[in-house]
Amino acid sequence: MTTPNTDAKSSPTSSRALRDWVKEVAALTKPDAIVWCDGSEGEKNRLTKQAVAAGILIELNQEKRPGCYLHRSNPNDVARTEQLTFVCTPKKIDAGPTNNWSDPVETYAKLRGWLDGSMRGRTMYVVPYVMGPLGSPLSKVGVELTDSLYVVLNMRIMTRMGMAALEQLGESNDFNRGIHCTLDLNPERRLICHFPQDNTIISVGSGYGGNALLSKKCFALRIASVLGRDEGWLAEHQLILGLQSPDGETTYISAAFPSACGKTNLAMLTPPAEFKDWKIFTVGDDIAWMRVGPDGGLWAVNPENGYFGVAPGTSAKSNLNAMKMVQHDTIFTNVAMTPDGDVWWEGMDVPPPDGLLDWQGRPWKKDSGVKAAHPNSRFTTPMRNNPAWSPSADDPRGVPISAIIFGGRRASTVPLVLESIDWTHGVFMGATMGSETTAAASGAVGVLRRDPMAMLPFCGYNMGDYFAHWLEIGNKAEPGKLPKIFYVNWFRKDEGGRFLWPGFGENSRVLAWVFERCAGRGAASETPIGLIPPVDGEGIDTDGLDVSAEDMAELLNVDVAEWKAQLPQFRAHLAQFENLPPELHEQLDALENRLG
Numbered sequence: 001m002t003t004p005n006t007d008a009k010s011s012p013t014s015s016r017a018l019r020d021w022v023k024e025v026a027a028l029t030k031p032d033a034i035v036w037c038d039g040s041e042g043e044k045n046r047l048t049k050q051a052v053a054a055g056i057l058i059e060l061n062q063e064k065r066p067g068c069y070l071h072r073s074n075p076n077d078v079a080r081t082e083q084l085t086f087v088c089t090p091k092k093i094d095a096g097p098t099n100n101w102s103d104p105v106e107t108y109a110k111l112r113g114w115l116d117g118s119m120r121g122r123t124m125y126v127v128p129y130v131m132g133p134l135g136s137p138l139s140k141v142g143v144e145l146t147d148s149l150y151v152v153l154n155m156r157i158m159t160r161m162g163m164a165a166l167e168q169l170g171e172s173n174d175f176n177r178g179i180h181c182t183l184d185l186n187p188e189r190r191l192i193c194h195f196p197q198d199n200t201i202i203s204v205g206s207g208y209g210g211n212a213l214l215s216k217k218c219f220a221l222r223i224a225s226v227l228g229r230d231e232g233w234l235a236e237h238q239l240i241l242g243l244q245s246p247d248g249e250t251t252y253i254s255a256a257f258p259s260a261c262g263k264t265n266l267a268m269l270t271p272p273a274e275f276k277d278w279k280i281f282t283v284g285d286d287i288a289w290m291r292v293g294p295d296g297g298l299w300a301v302n303p304e305n306g307y308f309g310v311a312p313g314t315s316a317k318s319n320l321n322a323m324k325m326v327q328h329d330t331i332f333t334n335v336a337m338t339p340d341g342d343v344w345w346e347g348m349d350v351p352p353p354d355g356l357l358d359w360q361g362r363p364w365k366k367d368s369g370v371k372a373a374h375p376n377s378r379f380t381t382p383m384r385n386n387p388a389w390s391p392s393a394d395d396p397r398g399v400p401i402s403a404i405i406f407g408g409r410r411a412s413t414v415p416l417v418l419e420s421i422d423w424t425h426g427v428f429m430g431a432t433m434g435s436e437t438t439a440a441a442s443g444a445v446g447v448l449r450r451d452p453m454a455m456l457p458f459c460g461y462n463m464g465d466y467f468a469h470w471l472e473i474g475n476k477a478e479p480g481k482l483p484k485i486f487y488v489n490w491f492r493k494d495e496g497g498r499f500l501w502p503g504f505g506e507n508s509r510v511l512a513w514v515f516e517r518c519a520g521r522g523a524a525s526e527t528p529i530g531l532i533p534p535v536d537g538e539g540i541d542t543d544g545l546d547v548s549a550e551d552m553a554e555l556l557n558v559d560v561a562e563w564k565a566q567l568p569q570f571r572a573h574l575a576q577f578e579n580l581p582p583e584l585h586e587q588l589d590a591l592e593n594r595l596g
Ligand code: SAT
Pocket: 080, 208, 209, 210, 211, 216, 217, 259, 260, 308, 440, 441
């Protein structure tokens, strides 16, 4: 085994802790070579060539899609595996009832056994990266050691990777330690383990996005949520967008939806023709790190540098900006390939050409009933590719958040939009939110599960404490400066299963109401569950909207009986948390009273 570049003289880092750790992991995994990634263009070209030669990437048609490649995953490894994801705190109670827990001492020992010699014959890449704008006090450094070229090339898009990260780290030992080893992709030897007390992640046996790109869910959410708890800030599964009104005033809104519920679409949506004077700019599409700023308001940064978006359903109609941004310099994972080396997926709004290869590279037939692209197929794209990209994504101060939106997929009960009475009620709304499951995680699709703040799979500590932390943030902020909290549901259906709301660009009408409410204007009616726009047209601007008055009334209807029927579910859900803050019990009682 060689261990080049880990001694002080030849190593690119002045952090002794980093050099020592790289040396230690190399001594365990025994790679043939160690490569420190610098993040340069030359490195990208070299590694891309290698990946193509090794069959890890397939070069797509470079005239149609310059800089674009396709990766096909092992069919057993195409989504996050929540049942194999663990939080390994010394005390089980600190992981809480919503996380899988395993003992850190035993888990380290088991993983060390699996890692021993696991990189023999392979190269170990050292991937230093910054989460958050360079030089921002809100940013954090991570280093991922991986034996996967696919991971390196994706990390290069998803994070600010390379020398910039080593510069930001300097001599410090304060960085997230991530070890990723592909092993043989045997689900029997697949584990994604978090050790928040050591700021460490070990992920083995999977090459899939959220399991293997350790910057994303593992660091920026599970570990960062714990850092946030201890340091007084929030790491959230939220997009951040800037909404510019016709007067040129910009309001920043963040929004939490479970995976594959349209965060990427909302973050970059194009308002419809009647709303063309409103503009939306994307700060982030998946993760927000938020803290109370010097002015007492809540400020947010997007820690990421790219998007890992769901391909199926993305079309010129649903997300024109996404269609434009994936035109170049994008890695596609598990989409279908056309005979001329282009990509295709269900819902692209162009018919599938003859001679299509499905996501596994097999010839695909139109009426075969099987999907050509995997339902969780993805694109990895640099955020600057997005025509709606907001340069404030690079602002070290972050952006001031005026509204936080929670949302999920609910066929019934939950109205199109709802405003909370106050911060505590908003936290209660987030804590009890539910959504029907999607293909982003393995398991059944379409089952209603409670997914508090869309963080169920991502909160790295006890969720009871997490709710208390949200309440504390509310106390820390200047009362008048706290964001307003809303709840939306784009997915309500009628009895025949037809969507009542057209969604996509039309969602900007709901955002416009949110904007007005934040500005202290905009009509709202009180209901037992919170404030909703009045149905008489004073609330949501329906000019030019193709939704009948009856459907609009249904979308904004609060069915007291349906809400009452949910109360036992709320109670059972909250009862899991031994250390639930009393304020949330009080909120539930108050809701019950208001419902009569
Ligand atoms: O695969 S990821 O976890 O990164 C995407 C998602 O599920 O939200």
